[in-house]
Amino acid sequence: MSGATPVLLTFDMDAETLWTARDPAGDSKPVWLSQGHYGPLVGLPRILALLQKYDITATFFVPGAVIERYPAQIDSILAAGIEIEHHSYSHAWSEGLTPDQEREEFQKGWDAIVTATGREPQGWRSPAAEFTAQSVSLMEEFGFRFSSNLFDSDSAHLLQDGSRVTDIVELPFAWTLDDAPFFLYSNRLPGRVMAAPSAVAETWCREFDGVSGENGTHFMLGMHPQVIGRHSRLWALEQTIRHVLGCGTGQFLSCSAYVDQIRNPLIDAAAR
């Protein structure tokens, strides 16, 4: 479908690491951690069934520690033909890491993906929604072809390291297009409230309508199996999928398939 708006469904399967990253003592808090168990054990099968129902693809970003802890669930993602990309090893928030520790997060996460999937990851999403001073150069060193981190645009563009333009494609998204600001709740996360699924479906459908009328934009959702995997929230996602399909103006793609389409033209344009 040429000219269609790329629709990039992304799932960050953080499992327990979402909670251990927020609380160093989290390993000793079984109830706190159990919020994370829900993602791979309960949310994931529902998500895969939903994708299969509509015969659409997606992209999973998974920390290496989660890949090692949930081999059967990783196999179920791969059996569905869905790609797994890099989301650190332990999900440690990178601003608290030394340069050597951040490099180790890159290496161990990379190794876990190659071991489990037989494929080198193509893209990297920060676990902290932030870069350190060396994150972009580490992405280059490891040979990543895309990054999905910035909130600066609705269109793909080449990532910059300071003023230097790299060959890495940035696929931006936004908090508006993420399930966590609407739904992530814990009695230990101050100030959090939960949104109505209908409000989320309305937000996402209207965002799609807007970008699908523009050239060069994409529609990316960022979700977490432990958050979106509840039935009421999956309803919001399914409404969005049905809306996109009903409009006939979107094309569901994996991130790497979209990057395959646009990377060389972006590099050529930058070289002119």
Ligand SMILES: [Zn+2]
């Ligand atoms: Zn994450």
